[in-house]
Amino acid sequence: MIKPIFCLTTALLCFFSVFAHTITGTVTDEKGRPLPYASVQVKGDNRGTTTNSQGRYLLEVNASGSVVIVCQYVGYARQEKTVSIEKGGEVNFQLQPIQAVMKEVVVKSGGEDPAYAIIRSAIKKRPDYQNPLDSFTCEAYIKTLVKTRKLPNRVLGQKIKDADKKEMGVDSAGKGIIYLSESLTKIAYKKPEQLKMEVISGRESGGNGYGFNFPTFINFYDNNVTVLTSTLAPRGFISPIADGALKYYRYKYLGSFWEEGKEITQIKVIPRRKYEPLFSGTINITEGEWRIHSLDLMLTKQSQLEMLDTLQVKQIHAPVTNGVWRTKDQSLYYTFNILGIDAVGNFLNVYNKYDTRPQFAKKYFNKILVAYDTAVNKKSAGYWDSIRPVQLEPDEIKDYAVKDSIYKQQQDSAYSTAYRDSLRRRQGRITVGSLVWEGFTRSNYHPQHPFYFTWAGPLKHFYYNSVEGYVVNLQASFTKVWKPQGKTLSFIPHVRYGFGNKHVNSWASLNYYRYPKGAAGGEGRAIDSWELRGGKRVSQFNPQNPIGELLNSAYTLLEHRNYMKIYENYFGELRYTKRFDSDVRVTGSILYENRMPLNNLNEYSYFKKDRVFSPNYPYEQLSSQFTKHQAVVANVEVQYKPGQRYIQYPKQKVAIGSKYPTFSLAYSKGIDNVLGSDVNFDKWRFAAWDKVNFKIMGAFSYRISVGGFLNNNKVNIQDYQHFNGNQTLFASEYLNSFQLAPYYANSTTASFFAEAHVEHHFNGLLTNKIPFFKKLNWHLVAGANAFRVNASNHYTEVFAGIENIFKVLRVDVVNGYWNGSNGTVGVRLGFGGLIGGSMKVQ
Structure with missing residues (x-):
């Protein structure tokens, strides 16, 4: 029995060896410097690979004889090489800047730059290219990397110990990889708005997490572009080919070059004003078809970018079927310096295996937006080596080897007792300070049945009334x-x-x-x-x-x-x-x-x-x-x-x-x-609330409710309907209180009441025109609160303020009208903005 299996296995290996070959090489610029994340693929095949930061690539080719290898990089002329599969060896590319092959263009005095006519044509064709396919599937390989360039000695007063640096994976100077992950996700789409992502595999260096596995869809055919997450810019960013882009951008014609019989025009994108959500850089447009060929665009603090200092987006588009192009490679580079933590990172997305005529099972699209395979984080290193389209860097290989080894030791049953003992020792001694002020937590760190004891420092809960x-x-x-x-x-x-x-x-x-x-x-x-x-x-x-x-x-x-x-x-x-x-x-x-x-x-x-x-x-x-x-x-x-849409993890479903x-x-x-x-009463209340992001126009939040007493035969003051007032300088919960109203003067047992809270966060709209505010990135907020019980018990207040002060604070001026009387004016200080908006007022 063994001999037939051996023979069959050998035959299969011989069969696949005829068709499966690996081509490796390096991509450099005209001076021999490596070009990171350049696109490399077999001509006529939408599967490909991408170079790493050292310009190295590895390409699997399922063919025999000769193939044509295509290499592309934004800003450089495309290059093709015919390669004999049987000979193998390295296939290197040295790309030349596009400027070296572009023709000169003369713009006459007083005339319009030729770039504007091209952009108008691209804007006109934008809806055709926004979602050109009725349905498709593809695979997205995603690699996420975060490196520190410098760490401070202290963060918010807490010293960073050497042991903490070692656990993070950085050296004594604070340099090193602090996060590394890879994932492979299958994407399925069907018009009008049906989307499903199946996470096939994911890994995180030094743990059993699933990695960062949501593909970053950045569609520049959308009028308003979301990059990574709306947290970075709630208003989004205006595409250089948006319907109203000519009001926001200036354009400069840089020339054109030819590729596969198509003329590609390179255009420089220049924001008309600073502190608007706008890109800068270059975008390449195909003549006649007026589609995006590739782009290299940048965002900075002057683009109203939050948290990050810079964010660079590079895309290469390629045909996936006749007349339809999709993003093939996308890379995002970013830098940030927060609280002295100086770091850089990148998100690399490589899209492969496009199927433009997929067959979906009945009810394939449902409320599950993202589904994780049950074995998502259980793949071997050999598996990742076989599917990875981008070669790992030396420091990434080392990071995986060291951190995964440590993690494996920590999970090993023979080592777990010693490891838990070390964790318990790291909890430190209980000091007088932790006993009376900071508090402390202690755990036995059991892997399956952990126990936790937490003590709250009493001096933090010391009050007077x-x-x-x-x-x-x-x-x-x-x-x-x-x-x-x-x-x-x-x-x-x-x-x-x-x-x-x-x-x-x-x-x-x-x-x-x-x-x-x-x-x-x-x-x-x-x-x-x-x-x-x-x-x-x-x-x-x-x-x-x-x-x-x-x-x-x-x-x-x-x-x-x-x-x-x-x-x-x-x-x-x-x-x-x-x-x-x-x-x-x-x-x-x-x-x-x-x-x-x-x-x-x-x-x-x-x-x-x-x-x-x-x-x-x-x-x-x-x-x-x-x-x-x-x-x-x-x-x-x-x-x-x-x-509701859901993420289906292996062990749970989350809305x-x-x-x-x-x-x-x-x-x-x-x-x-x-x-x-x-007591004898019956009380009801119906409420609805939401936050609606209007992108460039800001975000609108509201909470409305109605209710009353069906029976108020015996009601004590504790069971009244209370409207949350506030008589202090510090703002109470914005969408559930009244900033100038007394605490109990309006409490009621009436059969009906109505209450409403609305506010609009401009998120930089209007303030980006004011010199002082636009540099600080402070934002306007405005709204109103009101309730009504009857003609003799009603209250309205309107407010306007500034938020995102140091990313945390908010100041409002409030004008309140009680029972139609003349308004009373007050100032309220609270939390609001990028960080403050997620903080809860106690």
């Missing part, structure tokens, strides 16, 4: 994870002590989370969860906690203002949350509270002692403190975002959003005569 005096909060958490089973259990105790009223409040929560099997421990979102809480605590009358304790402490001590109103309660609550595959989320809870009033302790503050604290209850609604009572309240909420808003319907029932409950 007019009721309890100085307050200290002690909090810890104990978490056990069962990764194979996809389960997590946490126990979180709290102890609160008021030094003024000498009250001790202690409560705890027990949380159980269920994840897809193998994905526990915070990896992705839980399928469902249970939460059991109980004990004695201090709560604000508005359960949404409209003012944080730290901010209230500052105002109480410095301004003699006690905005936070609190009460004590013994409570017990059971909450369950379930996420369905349709991304419907259902939350249900039952709450018991024994509510007890608290009164102000004294009038102490540092300054402005002539003022008097207001009563410790919503005095706008109540003439005196509420009486002790019990409440049993049941709550249910259904949240749904239609049209990534849709073009539709999120809808929420909530209902609360106050249950009378159960466990002594003194």
Whole structure:
């Protein structure tokens, strides 16, 4: 039996050896310098390869006899060589700059540059080339590399230790590769907007991650071009051949050259104004067809580029069928220097194996946008050597070898105990500082069943209020994870002590989370969860906690203002949350509270002692403190975002959003005569919210809601409908509060109310015309908030401000109108911009 198999294997190897050959070589410029990421392919075959940063390439050829090898590089004349497969050997290319073969063009005085006529023709043909195929499939090889050129000694005050540098893979000077990944993704497309990506394989140096495997589609036939992610520029960038491009760009004719019987015109692209989302560089257009042949374009800080200092895009387009061209090679080079971290990187995409007449199975296109193969990160080094179209650099080979070896050792069962011991030792000793201020986390680092203990530094939770005096909060958490089973259990105790009223409040929560099997421990979102809480605590009358304790402490001590109103309660609550595959989320809870009033302790503050604290209850609604009572309240909420698309990982499915808003319907029932409950009400609320990016015109965010009481027979102040106010200098949550409204003056038990919050982030529109602002990249923001209960209870405020100050801060001027009265004006400071926009106000 073995002999026939051996013979068959030998025959197959001989058969494929006739057709499978490898051609290698180097691509250089006219001075012998290597040309990185040049395109190399067999003529007539849309499969090809790309040179590495040293100009080296390796090309697999499935043919015999002679073939023609084509080499291209943006800005250089294409070169072809006929190669005899049987002879083998190196096939090197030395390309000449296009300028050496371009004819001279004379532009007459006062006449228009010939480039404008060519660009107009390209703009006219743009819609034809935007999505020329009804359907297609292809493969994208993606390599991602990030290298540091310099690291500071400290980042945000934290010293970078030598051990940390070693773990990152950089030398003592801070130079080296900190991220390296490869992936192979199959892309399928069908008009009008059906897209699916199947990640066949992916790897990360020094780990078992999937790598960066989303192809970077940069379509310059789109009017508005997204590069990498909208975070780098929420407005996008205007294509040099966009419909309105002539208003934004100037063009200069550089000449033309010939390729395969086609004349290619090279045009210089020049932004008309600085600090607009515009490219600069060169774009090559085919005469007569007016399509993009290749391009080399640059973005800088003057292009309103965020985070990165520079970003260079190079593309080479090639025919995939008669009359249809697609991007064959695309490379992105970028640099950034943030907090002293000086780094460079690149994203290389090589598109191969185009099929312009694919046959898709029924229901192939569905809500899964990206699907990962179950063995995506389990491919061997030999597999990668066989499919990689770009040769690795020497330092990349070393990075894989060293980091993968270390990772393998860490995962090896014989080594795991020693490795876990080293990790535990690296946690360091518990110091007085970590015990009282920073806090600390300790883990046993078990690979399958890790345990975590976290201690929160109490001085970070040390507050003051007019009721309890100085307050200290002690909090810890104990978490056990069962990764194979996809389960997590946490126990979180709290102890609160008021030094003024000498009250001790202690409560705890027990949380159980269920994840897809193998994905526990915070990896992705839980399928469902249970939460059991109980004990004695201090709560604000508005359960949404409209003012944080730290901010209230500052105002109480410095301004003699006690905005936070609190009460004590013994409570017990059971909450369950379930996420369905349709991304419907259902939350249900039952709450018991024994509510007890608290009164102000004294009038102490540092300054402005002539003022008097207001009563410790919503005095706008109540003439005196509420009486002790019990409440049993049941709550249910259904949240749904239609049209969700998903990423299907090997062990879980994650929603990534849709073009539709999120809808929420909530209902609360106050249950009378159960466990002594003194409440009887029915309350409902419907809400919708979303953020819509209008690209060049900015982004629009909104949140609208309506609701009311169906029954308000017995409603205590804690169960009113509260509108989140704000009476401090610091902004509260923008799309869920009113920046100048009092905290409880508008609370209601009415049968109907409506609430709306809207704001528009201009993201550089308009401010890029103002000299001071455009250099700082500060942005305008404007909007309005309003609610209405009835003719005698309504409020509107409008605001305008500047955000993205140091990427974090935002300042607004707000004008509020209460019941139609003359406006009151205030200033609010908050978070907003590239980084600040993702920060949550506490």
